[in-house]
Amino acid sequence: MGHSVVDSWRHTAIRMRRAGPAIVRPLTPFTAVILVWQAIAASGAVNSYLLPPPTAVLSRLIHLAATGDLFADTALTVYRTLAGFGIAILVGASIGFWMGTSAFGEWLLGPVVSFLFSTPKISFLPIFILWFGTFDGSKILMTAFICAFPVISACHSGAKDVSRLWRWVGQNIGMSRSRVVRKIMIPATLPALFTGGAISLPFAFIAVSVSEMMSGGGGLGARMMLSARFADSATVVAVIIVLGAIGVALSAALTAARHRLLRWDSTVDTVVA
Amino acid sequence: MTARAVPILLFLGLWEIVAALGFAPRDILPPVHSIAARAVALGTTGELGPNLLTSLGRAALGFVLATCAGIVLGALMSRSRAIEVFVNPVLALSYPIPKPAFFPLFLIWLGLGSPTHVAVIVTGCIIPVVISTYNGARRVNRHVVWTAQNFGMGPTRIIWRVVLPAALPDIVVGIRVALTLSFDMLVSSEMLAGQTGLGFLASYLGEGGDYEGMFAVVLMIGFLGFFADQAYGALSGRLLAPYRD
Numbered sequence: 209m210g211h212s213v214v215d216s217w218r219h220t221a222i223r224m225r226r227a228g229p230a231i232v233r234p235l236t237p238f239t240a241v242i243l244v245w246q247a248i249a250a251s252g253a254v255n256s257y258l259l260p261p262p263t264a265v266l267s268r269l270i271h272l273a274a275t276g277d278l279f280a281d282t283a284l285t286v287y288r289t290l291a292g293f294g295i296a297i298l299v300g301a302s303i304g305f306w307m308g309t310s311a312f313g314e315w316l317l318g319p320v321v322s323f324l325f326s327t328p329k330i331s332f333l334p335i336f337i338l339w340f341g342t343f344d345g346s347k348i349l350m351t352a353f354i355c356a357f358p359v360i361s362a363c364h365s366g367a368k369d370v371s372r373l374w375r376w377v378g379q380n381i382g383m384s385r386s387r388v389v390r391k392i393m394i395p396a397t398l399p400a401l402f403t404g405g406a407i408s409l410p411f412a413f414i415a416v417s418v419s420e421m422m423s424g425g426g427g428l429g430a431r432m433m434l435s436a437r438f439a440d441s442a443t444v445v446a447v448i449i450v451l452g453a454i455g456v457a458l459s460a461a462l463t464a465a466r467h468r469l470l471r472w473d474s475t476v477d478t479v480v481a
Numbered sequence: 482m483t484a485r486a487v488p489i490l491l492f493l494g495l496w497e498i499v500a501a502l503g504f505a506p507r508d509i510l511p512p513v514h515s516i517a518a519r520a521v522a523l524g525t526t527g528e529l530g531p532n533l534l535t536s537l538g539r540a541a542l543g544f545v546l547a548t549c550a551g552i553v554l555g556a557l558m559s560r561s562r563a564i565e566v567f568v569n570p571v572l573a574l575s576y577p578i579p580k581p582a583f584f585p586l587f588l589i590w591l592g593l594g595s596p597t598h599v600a601v602i603v604t605g606c607i608i609p610v611v612i613s614t615y616n617g618a619r620r621v622n623r624h625v626v627w628t629a630q631n632f633g634m635g636p637t638r639i640i641w642r643v644v645l646p647a648a649l650p651d652i653v654v655g656i657r658v659a660l661t662l663s664f665d666m667l668v669s670s671e672m673l674a675g676q677t678g679l680g681f682l683a684s685y686l687g688e689g690g691d692y693e694g695m696f697a698v699v700l701m702i703g704f705l706g707f708f709a710d711q712a713y714g715a716l717s718g719r720l721l722a723p724y725r726d
Contacts, residue, residue, distance in 0.1 A: 237570045258590060319485040320492060326710035327703035328664035331680065333672060334687035334695050339509060414579040418669045421584065422684075429582070433673070436585030444585045448578060455577025 292351025300359030308367025366400020520697035543602025555614025580605035605666035613655025617648030
């Protein structure tokens with residue numbers, strides 16, 4: 209009996225040692241960074257205003273969560289991100305699809321899209337604030353404008369690359385024009401739409417945080433700017449960490465949606481980053 | 482080129498007609514000709530020149546720093562397991578954070594001024610360069626590296642003479658992304674705080690009710706980004722000419 213207990217312990221120890229490095233290895237750099245950060249902050253070599261210790265950031269995070277401010281800000285930022293991103297997907301996919309299927313659409317919009325694609329679109333923010341006010345409108349539409357371009361160009365090339373053979377097959381079995389679009393063209397363009405969406409999602413996040421930092425009105429970006437003005441660096445770092453976590457969650461959600469909707473697509477595992 | 486300009490001229494013409502005939506209020510959509518006139522006026526009164534130079538200097542410095550540091554870091558990551566194990570998770574962690582979010586932190590660290598703007602640009606631009614260099618360098622044919630080692634090349638020389646040239650096509654793509662991002666980062670951080678630069682000028686003119694000036698500066702930033710990208714495209718085409726079959 210005792211023998212087997214010792215054995216099972218040894219087995220567990222071996223298993224732990226085997227599994228250990230796989231779990232520990234990616235965590236080591238984080239732990240190292242956090243330990244060095246805490247050590248520097250605790251040593252008093254750097255002003256805690258310049259480098260708040262991780263413990264201070266954590267307790268600020270807990271405090272913000274306890275007062276409910278964190279959830280209100282996060283909800284507002286996520287809402288603006290998703291609303292802008294959603295508009296960009298709908299409008300961008302329609303424009304891109306039109307450009308990919310119509311020679312006139314491509315001629316008319318191609319040069320304008322390729323010009324705007326490589327311009328820093330965030331510079332339009334003052335114009336959007338002038339047109340749509342300082343509240344949700346300008347933030348959401350700025351986000352939609354910035355995110356639309358990767359979606360447009362992905363859907364443009366995606367719709368253009370749909371095999372002619374598939375369309376001909378559809379026509380030959382007597383499908384109507386609108387049925388060919390609905391049953392062949394749109395599904396075949398979907399993988400490109402997801403690729404465009406994956407590229408533009410980080411931009412949605414950039415657009416929302418910049419416009420919140422610029423014109424306030426709640427949200428994580430506004431909280432950061434306000435905290436920076438009050439020299440509250442612990443809150444600034446805490447919000448940066450929350451933004452990173454939301455970014456990871458949003459892109460994981462997009463990947464999961466891609467896997468669910470595009471199980472039939474051979475490029476479903478393609479990583480876009 | 483000329484054929485592609487036709488739709489753009491059509492849009493500008495439509496804009497001019499809508500605005501000049503009064504279909505849209507003048508402070509919502511100023512006509513194109515008055516924006517152009519205001520742009521010239523901003524140039525002659527000296528409001529534009531210094532801000533333009535300041536912005537270009539910041540963008541250039543941030544972009545060059547990010548590119549150099551990114552290439553070095555990416556190359557080191559591909560050659561050293563220890564650096565890779567350390568840098569990879571840090572990259573993965575910082576990748577999803579919107580980079581302008583570091584602006585308030587840099588503001589606290591570096592104060593108001595060019596260092597903060599340059600730091601935001603470097604933070605925003607470095608990741609695509611690191612990732613593309615790393616990916617390109619990892620794909621380098623091992624036999625080529627072994628051959629270089631057999632010829633007695635040291636590790637530094639191998640990185641410079643073998644790994645980086647072979648990874649150049651990937652690096653060029655990463656730098657293009659960084660170039661576009663550098664303008665985004667520049668404008669966002671200048672709009673957020675400060676008294677200098679094109680981003681500041683655009684939001685300052687807008688807040689003061691000079692909407693023609695604001696449109697002029699915004700469009701100018703757009704053209705700058707576009708021409709930088711076009712110039713880079715032409716340059717990289719020349720750089721990569723020896724790599725084509």
